[in-house]
Amino acid sequence: MTAAGIDKASLIEEAIRLVEAKLEELRAGYAAARDGSLSTPHVMKSKREVFGQESAYLANALSLNIQERELELRALKALRLPEKPERAALGCLVGLGTSSTLEAVYFILPVCGGMEVSGGDAGRPIRVITPATPVAKALLGKSAGDELVLPTVPPREAQVQFVI
Numbered sequence: 709m710t711a712a713g714i715d716k717a718s719l720i721e722e723a724i725r726l727v728e729a730k731l732e733e734l735r736a737g738y739a740a741a742r743d744g745s746l747s748t749p750h751v752m753k754s755k756r757e758v759f760g761q762e763s764a765y766l767a768n769a770l771s772l773n774i775q776e777r778e779l780e781l782r783a784l785k786a787l788r789l790p791e792k793p794e795r796a797a798l799g800c801l802v803g804l805g806t807s808s809t810l811e812a813v814y815f816i817l818p819v820c821g822g823m824e825v826s827g828g829d830a831g832r833p834i835r836v837i838t839p840a841t842p843v844a845k846a847l848l849g850k851s852a853g854d855e856l857v858l859p860t861v862p863p864r865e866a867q868v869q870f871v872i
Contacts, residue, residue, distance in 0.1 A: 741767035803869035
């Protein structure tokens with residue numbers, strides 16, 4: 709995969725679609741859990757009748773997860789991508805590998821760490837990382853051709869192939 713076949717705007721759109729799909733899934737689960745907690749009798753007939761209480765706990769957890777995903781969605785929609793960066797920064801794609809092979813491509817975004825988006829024409833998945841991760845900390849400020857040691861176990865050396 710080369711840097712030429714990658715469109716950052718389409719990658720952001722794909723990340724937004726993935727977050728929106730997850731939101732729909734969470735909202736459906738929240739509605740079911742909320743209905744489950746509201747439809748059970750409020751007076752327990754025995755100490756083992758905890759379905760309504762468990763449903764209420766689940767609905768609460770899902771509502772918090774929905775709020776988190778909505779924040780992610782707003783952050784992705786508000787993100788301004790750098791046009792022609794010389795160094796790795798927020799909103800950049802960074803390709804890593806040896807001098808002859810490309811091993812991984814990372815997309816540095818403020819949210820959605822761990823998500824994978826498709827890599828365009830080449831089909832290689834691109835992993836989203838946030839600036840707080842050890843890998844992103846090692847990449848930030850690097851430019852094409854720089855060598856670095858990735859904080860993996862065991863640590864390994866890599867070269868920045870491209871920054872776009």
